[in-house]
Amino acid sequence: MIDTPRPASHKSLPGWLHEGARVYDPNQDRDAIVQFIGDYEDPYTRRFIKNAVFLRPEGGGREWIVDPEVPRPADGR
Known part of the structure; x- marks a missing residue:
């Protein structure tokens, strides 16, 4: 996996939350x-x-939008 720098606006987000990540929406x-x-x-x-x-x-399928606090790592339920 190529480690690309995160935009400054994303630095407050957890490292596992990035474009392409598999997440769980409770x-x-x-x-x-x-x-x-x-x-x-x-x-x-x-x-x-x-x-x-x-x-x-x-x-x-159909896309939806959530606040950044909502998703969790898909494997860490």
Whole structure:
């Protein structure tokens, strides 16, 4: 695995939480793959999430967004 430097905005996140990581979302009770981490403002509610985590089910499907505190390592349930 190539160790790429993390953006400054991601330095406050745990090391296991990165794009491509397999994680568990307890709110959805399912595993997912991190697609992207970045600031997000919901266009309908105007709620802003710093370092929002964009998740997609393993094998594909509809993406969803969670706060960075939500996901856990998939193997560390």
